[in-house]
Amino acid sequence: MIVQTIVFYIFAGVTIGAAVMVVAARNPVHSVLFLILAFFNSAGLFVLMGAEFVAMILIIVYVGAVAVLFLFVVMMLDINFVELRQGFLQYLPIGGVIGLILMIELIMLLGAETVAIPKTLLATVPIPPIEDRTNTAAIGDVLYTKYIYAFQAAGMVLFTAMVGAIVLTLRERSGVRKQRISNQVSRRRAESVELKKVEPRDGL
Amino acid sequence: MYSLPDLVPALPELWLAVAGMALLMVGVFSGNRSTHLLIWLSVVAIGSALILVLYVSPQSSNSITFSDMFIADRFAGFSKCLVLIGSALALVLSIGYLKTERIERFEYPVLLVLATLGMLMMVSANDLIALYLGLELQSLALYVLAAFRRESLRSTEAGLKYFVLGALSSGMLLYGCSLIYGFTGSTNFTAIASSIVASPTVGVGLIIGLVFVISGLAFKVSAVPFHMWTPDVYEGAPTPITAFFAIAPKIAALALFLRILVGPFLELAGDWQQVIIVISVASMLLGSLAAIWQTNIKRLMAYSSIGHMGYALIGLSAGTVEGVRGVLVYLVIYLAMNVGAFSVVLCMRRDGESVENIEDLSGLSQTNPMLALAMGVFMFSLAGVPPLAGFFAKFYVFMAAINSGLYVVAIIGVLASVIGAFYYVRIVKIMYFDEPRETFEKPIRRELSVTMAVAGVFSLFFFLYPGPIINQAQYAALSLFP
Numbered sequence: 117m118i119v120q121t122i123v124f125y126i127f128a129g130v131t132i133g134a135a136v137m138v139v140a141a142r143n144p145v146h147s148v149l150f151l152i153l154a155f156f157n158s159a160g161l162f163v164l165m166g167a168e169f170v171a172m173i174l175i176i177v178y179v180g181a182v183a184v185l186f187l188f189v190v191m192m193l194d195i196n197f198v199e200l201r202q203g204f205l206q207y208l209p210i211g212g213v214i215g216l217i218l219m220i221e222l223i224m225l226l227g228a229e230t231v232a233i234p235k236t237l238l239a240t241v242p243i244p245p246i247e248d249r250t251n252t253a254a255i256g257d258v259l260y261t262k263y264i265y266a267f268q269a270a271g272m273v274l275f276t277a278m279v280g281a282i283v284l285t286l287r288e289r290s291g292v293r294k295q296r297i298s299n300q301v302s303r304r305r306a307e308s309v310e311l312k313k314v315e316p317r318d319g320l
Numbered sequence: 321m322y323s324l325p326d327l328v329p330a331l332p333e334l335w336l337a338v339a340g341m342a343l344l345m346v347g348v349f350s351g352n353r354s355t356h357l358l359i360w361l362s363v364v365a366i367g368s369a370l371i372l373v374l375y376v377s378p379q380s381s382n383s384i385t386f387s388d389m390f391i392a393d394r395f396a397g398f399s400k401c402l403v404l405i406g407s408a409l410a411l412v413l414s415i416g417y418l419k420t421e422r423i424e425r426f427e428y429p430v431l432l433v434l435a436t437l438g439m440l441m442m443v444s445a446n447d448l449i450a451l452y453l454g455l456e457l458q459s460l461a462l463y464v465l466a467a468f469r470r471e472s473l474r475s476t477e478a479g480l481k482y483f484v485l486g487a488l489s490s491g492m493l494l495y496g497c498s499l500i501y502g503f504t505g506s507t508n509f510t511a512i513a514s515s516i517v518a519s520p521t522v523g524v525g526l527i528i529g530l531v532f533v534i535s536g537l538a539f540k541v542s543a544v545p546f547h548m549w550t551p552d553v554y555e556g557a558p559t560p561i562t563a564f565f566a567i568a569p570k571i572a573a574l575a576l577f578l579r580i581l582v583g584p585f586l587e588l589a590g591d592w593q594q595v596i597i598v599i600s601v602a603s604m605l606l607g608s609l610a611a612i613w614q615t616n617i618k619r620l621m622a623y624s625s626i627g628h629m630g631y632a633l634i635g636l637s638a639g640t641v642e643g644v645r646g647v648l649v650y651l652v653i654y655l656a657m658n659v660g661a662f663s664v665v666l667c668m669r670r671d672g673e674s675v676e677n678i679e680d681l682s683g684l685s686q687t688n689p690m691l692a693l694a695m696g697v698f699m700f701s702l703a704g705v706p707p708l709a710g711f712f713a714k715f716y717v718f719m720a721a722i723n724s725g726l727y728v729v730a731i732i733g734v735l736a737s738v739i740g741a742f743y744y745v746r747i748v749k750i751m752y753f754d755e756p757r758e759t760f761e762k763p764i765r766r767e768l769s770v771t772m773a774v775a776g777v778f779s780l781f782f783f784l785y786p787g788p789i790i791n792q793a794q795y796a797a798l799s800l801f802p
Contacts (some may be wrong), residue, residue, distance in 0.1 A: 264325065265450060266449045269457065279434070283431070
């Protein structure tokens with residue numbers, strides 16, 4: 117038990133430190149690297165909770181795809197980050213007030229009475245103990261059966277997002293040389309090779 | 321073991337999803353030349369979905385499917401019919417516009433079909449997850465449609481503004497949903513309702529969650545104080561898309577409002593009524609006061625729609641069957657009036673360009689008397705002058721408010737509609753008594769004159785035979801109450 121607690125504090129501490137550094141780092145590339153560190157440590161926290169599926173997804177999706185995409189964006193776009201940060205002090209008071217209000221609300225919620233969830237509600241899809249069934253299998257049990265509607269609807273949302281992104285960004289540029297495979301394949305010898313009769317000592 | 325869910329109640333949605341993907345394939349393979357064909361095919365697809373809603377899906381009984389996430393009852397059927405009609409009309413209105421503005425791109429009808437699918441899913445949601453997914457599907461398609469004229473600065477600004485504020489509202493909605501889930505133990509509406517009935521006291525957390533959900537939905541119906549995006553987005557978006565924004569998403573979001581507040585949270589009516597009353601009164605007042613200073617007709621219509629949402633919410637604040645019926649009748653009439661008014665706005669073209677200033681309408685009665693007459697009918701109807709349809713829309717919600725003792729709200733509503741009448745009637749004055757300007761382009765496209773005529777006849781003669789619509793609205797409202 118004590119080991120678990122120590123590991124928890126290590127993961128939690130590194131996560132918070134890394135998160136602070138994401139905002140504080142001067143070099144944007146360093147920010148993204150710290151973000152990846154924060155993701156890894158949050159994944160560790162998930163493993164401690166017994167949610168190994170979410171931990172793996174966090175690493176595969178967020179570190180593997182999202183963070184790498186961020187790195188590309190940061191490196192490819194020429195954004196002046198110093199200029200972006202100049203508004204920080206200006207927005208600090210209002211941001212601080214909003215943060216404070218949220219904090220107070222959260223504390224109020226924590227103080228609110230807890231509601232005992234009726235047993236009948238939980239019984240519809242009982243969560244199996246970790247020893248019996250792993251997370252991944254337990255999610256697989258319901259994802260394509262009980263939640264098939266939500267799953268398919270999420271698919272439609274992603275589909276719309278994809279169509280929308282293409283609509284807003286794809287533009288036909290004229291004057292760009294493209295490979296046209298059909299043209300290449302349909303070339304005939306007669307169109308492309310010309311036989312010239314060259315007289316000796318005359319040149320072309 | 322697990323058995324396949326009953327797909328029949330969800331047939332319209334399944335059909336629209338498949339049709340949307342098939343239409344996209346047609347577009348991808350035949351390019352932007354096929355836009356005209358695709359628009360008509362989409363109208364056919366939406367029309368077939370309407371037939372499915374009316375005749376195939378068992379709307380008469382409350383059929384619940386997909387492990388209780390999806391509900392098809394008479395209320396859903398009624399709202400779906402309105403949404404589908406609104407979407408089909410918006411598509412028809414776009415035909416000429418896309419051609420003249422040279423934005424004929426095949427994704428346009430596909431995105432509109434996907435947005436319609438999202439709205440149907442919203443209307444049929446019986447679960448917080450289903451609610452959110454439907455709302456998000458609808459909103460994503462709408463953000464893109466608002467920015468559809470990529471080369472126009474105003475259109476992109478509209479899309480971006482809508483997107484940022486929409487993301488904010490989705491965040492609020494999700495936060496509210498998570499609180500509701502936390503305090504009731506379920507995302508399912510039926511289970512939420514029984515959990516609220518079962519618990520002796522109502523938790524503060526649950527109320528806070530409900531208020532967050534109301535705020536998120538109020539953004540979608542652009543009710544005050546979440547209306548700020550409306551005028552800018554309406555002004556910047558392409559005009560047929562503005563018409564679409566004014567009609568279908570409003571109907572879907574208001575139906576969702578009714579579904580969630582009257583469904584699982586009926587027990588808490590005393591708590592949410594105050595919130596709805598404040599939102600509704602503020603929307604009515606702002607809608608009628610702020611519109612007075614507008615010079616752009618699309619901005620004017622934006623404020624007009626804010627005001628109308630305020631009137632419709634009165635019916636909800638009554639929290640009775642009569643009130644819900646009033647809201648549904650309001651939506652039918654609102655749909656007709658807005659389709660008509662936007663058809664007229666789409667006719668405002670001079671020298672190959674759209675004009676949007678109210679001043680451009682001056683003297684229309686002399687240059688194009690029929691157009692002026694149609695616009696006059698819609699403006700008087702929007703103002704609520706009897707015996708036009710708009711009067712009856714307001715009449716039913718005000719009656720519902722009075723019958724449940726909300727006298728002050730009803731009086732404020734009447735006052736607001738008197739103030740609002742000023743700017744509607746001002747347009748009529750400009751058309752009939754000001755010096756004529758250059759005439760608008762002639763001839764008017766055929767589909768515009770047809771929609772105008774149908775909407776005009778509906779607005780004029782609704783009072784002669786209102787029975788069927790009111791009966792259907794009554795059944796729909798009854799099915800919502802447990």
